[in-house]
Amino acid sequence: MEKDIVNFALDYAQSKAVDYAEARAQNTKHEEIVVKNGILDAYVSTVDSGLCVRILAEGGLGFASTNKLSKDEVRAIVDMAYKSAKLARRQDEIAFAEEKGVKIKWDVEQKKKIEDVSPEEKIDELMGVDKSLATQEIKIPGRISVCEIDMAEKYFVNSEGSEISSFLPKIAAFAFITVVENGKPEQAFKQFGRSGGWEAFEEWKMTETLLHEANVLQRLIKEGKSVKPGKMDLVCGTEVTGIASHESCGHPIEADRILGREMSQAGRSFIYQGGPYWIGSQIGSDIVTIVDDPTVKNSYGYYKYDDEGIGARRRFLYKNGKIHEFLHNRETAAKLGTRSNGSSRSTNYDREAIVRMASTFLLPGDWTEEEIIADVKHGIYMKSFTEWNIDDRRFNQRYVGREAYMIENGELTTQVTRPTIETSTKTWWSTVDAISKKIDFDAATCGKGDPMQGIPVYTGGPVIRLKEVYVK
Amino acid sequence: MSDILEKTEAIVKKGKALGADEVLATTVFGRYRQTRFSNNQIDITTAWNDYVTDLTLSWNKRLVATQIRNFQNSAKIAEQLFKLAKVSKENPNYGGIASGKFTYSKPTADRKLQELENPSQYVFEAVEAAQKEAGSEVKAGGILFSKYEDVYLVSSEGPVGRDARSAVELSIRAFSQIDASGHGVECCSSLGNFKPSRAGEKAGKIARMAKNxxxxxxxxxxxxxxxxxxxxxxxxxxxxxxxxxxxxxxxxxxxxxxxxxxxxxxxxxxxxxxxxxxxxxxxxxxxxxxxxxxxxxxxxxxxxxxxxxxxxxxxxxxxxxxxxxxxxxxxxxxxxxxxxxxxxxxxxxxxxxxxxxxxxxxxxxxxxxxxxxxxxxxxxxxxxxxxxxxxxxxxxxxxxxxxxxxxxxxxxxxxxxxxxxxxxxxxxxxxxxxxxxxxxx
Known part of the structure; x- marks a missing residue:
């Protein structure tokens, strides 16, 4: 990491009439291994490095980046960011919530260092997963798996005296399979992700997970029964609880959406000033508490300081069924008269940091999974999902089950084909009446921003029961 | 031949000298500018300059790829990539890359998009058009984006080309009420045909009709x-x-x-x-x-x-x-x-x-x-x-x-x-x- 040029960028920015300036550099070693239908398609290995500056001047914001680390180029991008900030000519000036400078170094430990694992070993591991799938009796004619490794070294300095160095290694894998039985196809996508070293690949048990998925899909084709639509109890597996927590709690609670800054792309929120929902409004049953926590150890969304140099902490988004706390960066916090809670993230040096989630999950309750199922007379257990979406106010959502079963008199009976719930955020969280003790997490890539910044997150939570909801 | 094309060709020659079967290098000097706006005001203007060469090589049907930034450490990176190819696995489906000498059309990129003089004016033009349709209380947000890319491609299999690619886009979403909105886009490859007010007008018109x-x-x-x-x-x-x-x-x-x-x-x-x-x-x-x-x-x-x-x-x-x-x-x-x-x-x-x-x-x-x-x-x-x-x-x-x-x-x-x-x-x-x-x- 060439810290001198980053410090030079900040010094040069501070030589201008700025209210605030920061320089952020990132050096990312990236590897991508693609295995398709038993063949190694390609191995990509890159090192990407560059820096950006962000300047607040005359109430406007300017941002510029480059990967050409010469003093002339850095001067040029600082000039560009400064000029852009001044050209904004805003009626209400942008301000940042107050913070003190921080000097710190942080990193994430790797039990098995990624750099100590040879390319051959990485290839063999991923191809081994594919081979296990290809040699089953189940026909899986469509298989693609991808392993991605990112080792990001960052250096952040700002005009308030912050100086933060960090090293964050992450590995991820994606797999998409198509099972065909009697000429009919069914498909599943699984994502794995973790911060830390290569030990994650062994912990995931990718082969076992994907073989389970293949069996589920085969049974679905052979034995799956359709659902008789109507009101019933819906038990959601941890994957389903996780996506709902992310989509209908995490996203609408992002303060930049609430203030309209994402109005054209990712959209707004059902929470807005002067609207029916605000902090303190009831949105779920009393037992619903959802948090977002970047400090979950080895999570895919882990960080210790955000990309504005603010320390990460657990945020209580919905607490006891009430809207409790928004996700903030310094700009949104200043607008709403509060402090940043460290939610500002960027995917790379060439992207503006914006308000993002990290690990969003419903806190556990006091039931066991078995007790929840045993307490259902007539319902569905939706363990995992396939198609899903939600409107851009984050209120009208739909989840379609991938692995799902009927529950009759407390027993799991037949596998059911694509049960669907299409409901509002209020109905979803208000009907939760049982929550399991055990929770689990899934890795996901959250999309937001323009240009799109796909950022690593965890979604998760316990098994939950939604009482008397319409399922079709 | 330009200096950039020569440097790109040198990377290809290095790859061949190392023993690669096929080598392809594409250098892109990209200038991208974006102005983001919401609630009728500019939130941030971002500019990013990217100097990158995509390098791909094959050896015995093993396909590997990397990127070189601003031609730094080109030879060393090519050597590392070739080493990676040697330990990689054969891809029996790899069928090579295009070979031969080709004649290309002349690039038609608009040089005015290398640097927009005053991007804010396009944003305000679109917002005003939306307000004219849906009233001054309308709240509009979106992006103005421009790009200009100089592209230099050299392949060991014959193709050598230079392209220039430009675009300017405005996307605007106008809200006449919290649950009533319209969206318009204006997408062009050159500034001459670019009329942001068209997008604003459409967004405003739909937002007006969508009320209540x-x-x-x-x-x-x-x-x-x-x-x-x-x-x-x-x-x-x-x-x-x-x-x-x-x-x-x-x-x-x-x-x-x-x-x-x-x-x-x-x-x-x-x-x-x-x-x-x-x-x-x-x-x-x-x-x-x-x-x-x-x-x-x-x-x-x-x-x-x-x-x-x-x-x-x-x-x-x-x-x-x-x-x-x-x-x-x-x-x-x-x-x-x-x-x-x-x-x-x-x-x-x-x-x-x-x-x-x-x-x-x-x-x-x-x-x-x-x-x-x-x-x-x-x-x-x-x-x-x-x-x-x-x-x-x-x-x-x-x-x-x-x-x-x-x-x-x-x-x-x-x-x-x-x-x-x-x-x-x-x-x-x-x-x-x-x-x-x-x-x-």
Whole structure:
């Protein structure tokens, strides 16, 4: 990491009439291994490095980046960011919530260092997963798996005296399979992700997970029964609880959406000033508490300081069924008269940091999974999902089950084909009446921003029961 | 030969000297500018300069790739990449890259897009146009984006080319009420034809009509799709005709070559022409871009190929490399015979949907999916807009949607928006019959 040029960028920015300036550099070693239908398609290995500056001047914001680390180029991008900030000519000036400078170094430990694992070993591991799938009796004619490794070294300095160095290694894998039985196809996508070293690949048990998925899909084709639509109890597996927590709690609670800054792309929120929902409004049953926590150890969304140099902490988004706390960066916090809670993230040096989630999950309750199922007379257990979406106010959502079963008199009976719930955020969280003790997490890539910044997150939570909801 | 082309060629020579079978280097000097705005004010203007060379080489059918920044450590990076190739695994499906000397069209990029003088003026022009349509209380947000790329490609197999690619886009969403909005886009490859007020006017007009929306009613409807909405469907179909999507079953078009997949009125082509915001004169292998009719009068004629997938499918490349994955560049749906007004006039009872997002599939092979209309959703009776609706979801099948096309307008618009309508397309107003709409309970 060439810290001198980053410090030079900040010094040069501070030589201008700025209210605030920061320089952020990132050096990312990236590897991508693609295995398709038993063949190694390609191995990509890159090192990407560059820096950006962000300047607040005359109430406007300017941002510029480059990967050409010469003093002339850095001067040029600082000039560009400064000029852009001044050209904004805003009626209400942008301000940042107050913070003190921080000097710190942080990193994430790797039990098995990624750099100590040879390319051959990485290839063999991923191809081994594919081979296990290809040699089953189940026909899986469509298989693609991808392993991605990112080792990001960052250096952040700002005009308030912050100086933060960090090293964050992450590995991820994606797999998409198509099972065909009697000429009919069914498909599943699984994502794995973790911060830390290569030990994650062994912990995931990718082969076992994907073989389970293949069996589920085969049974679905052979034995799956359709659902008789109507009101019933819906038990959601941890994957389903996780996506709902992310989509209908995490996203609408992002303060930049609430203030309209994402109005054209990712959209707004059902929470807005002067609207029916605000902090303190009831949105779920009393037992619903959802948090977002970047400090979950080895999570895919882990960080210790955000990309504005603010320390990460657990945020209580919905607490006891009430809207409790928004996700903030310094700009949104200043607008709403509060402090940043460290939610500002960027995917790379060439992207503006914006308000993002990290690990969003419903806190556990006091039931066991078995007790929840045993307490259902007539319902569905939706363990995992396939198609899903939600409107851009984050209120009208739909989840379609991938692995799902009927529950009759407390027993799991037949596998059911694509049960669907299409409901509002209020109905979803208000009907939760049982929550399991055990929770689990899934890795996901959250999309937001323009240009799109796909950022690593965890979604998760316990098994939950939604009482008397319409399922079709 | 320019200095940059020479440096790019030197990387290729280094790769060959190391023992690689094929080497391809593409240097892009990109200047990208974006102004983001919301609530009628500018939030931030961002500028990013990117100096990057994509280097790909093969050795004994092992394909590896990397990037070089600003030509730094080029030789060392090439050596590391060659070492990676040697420990990699053979890809029996690798069929090489385009070979031969090609003649390319002359690039037509607009040099004015190297640096926009005052981007704010375009934003304010669009916002004012929206306000003129929907009133001064309207709140608008969006982006103004410009790009200028100098592209230098050198291949050990013969192709050597220089391209310049430019685009300017404005996307604006206007809110007349918290639940009433309209979206407009203006997408051009040069500044000369760029009129941001067109996008603002459209966003404002839809936002005005969308005021006081009523709860939608579930059911099957005939639907007129706005070009912006239909651009999302066109991009989905185009991605599904990539041979790569076919090979991994991420497509409804598997084993359907030569079959009728749409009514005779439907012709779709991939054509990154000079007016497209994704214009180019060669693909990522240096093969000259061509116009590919992939659906002609309703018949699926071809998949989109690079050299490798073309060999697997026993055909020729279509100029759509992606070295690993062939990709569509810019889609065009051929114009129909009816005017937009005639399409509306002839609709007795149905919906007009202006935009959508969050298109997701239950099964890419069967095409079962849903997508969420956003911005104006209108009930049409006897050719007239009767009511604005909200909270509706299109829940049907993407192949059925193509098969039920019943009318295509003469008017077409170039649309490109975020990841929802990407790649860009030249999209008409389209009437589709009998589509299932659902709503939350």
């Amino acid at each position: 929306p009523k709860q939608a009613k579930e059911g099957k409807y005939d639907i007129i799709f706005d070009p912006l909405f239909f651009g999302s469907m066109l991009s989905t179909w185009a991605q599904m005709v990539s041979a790569y999507s076919i090979m991994i079953k991420l497509s409804v078009f598997v084993d359907k070559l030569g079959q009728k997949v749409a009514p005779e009125a439907v012709t779709l082509r991939d054509k990154p022409a000079e007016y497209s915001v994704n214009n180019r004169i060669f693909d990522d292998e240096g093969f000259p871009i061509q116009e590919n009719l992939f659906i002609e009068r309703g018949i699926l004629k071809t998949y989109l190929h690079n050299t490798s997938t073309a060999k697997i499918f026993k055909t020729n490349t279509t100029g759509n490399a992606g070295l690993v994955q062939p990709q569509p560049w810019s889609i065009e749906m051929d114009a129909g015979h009816l005017s937009k007004d005639q399409l509306f006039d002839e609709m007795k009872n149905g919906l007009y949907l202006t935009n959508t997002w969050y298109t997701r599939f239950q099964n890419y092979a069967t095409g079962d999916f849903s997508t969420i209309p956003r911005d104006g959703i209108f009930l049409i009776e006897n050719g007239e807009i009767k009511q604005s609706w909200k909270d509706l979801r299109l829940s049907d099948n993407i192949l059925k949607l193509m098969g039920n096309i019943a009318g295509i307008s003469k008017e077409r618009q170039q649309v490109h928006w975020w990841l929802e309508a990407d790649p860009p397309s030249l999209s008409p107003y389209v009437l589709v019959k009998d589509i299932q709409m659902t709503r939350p309970k």
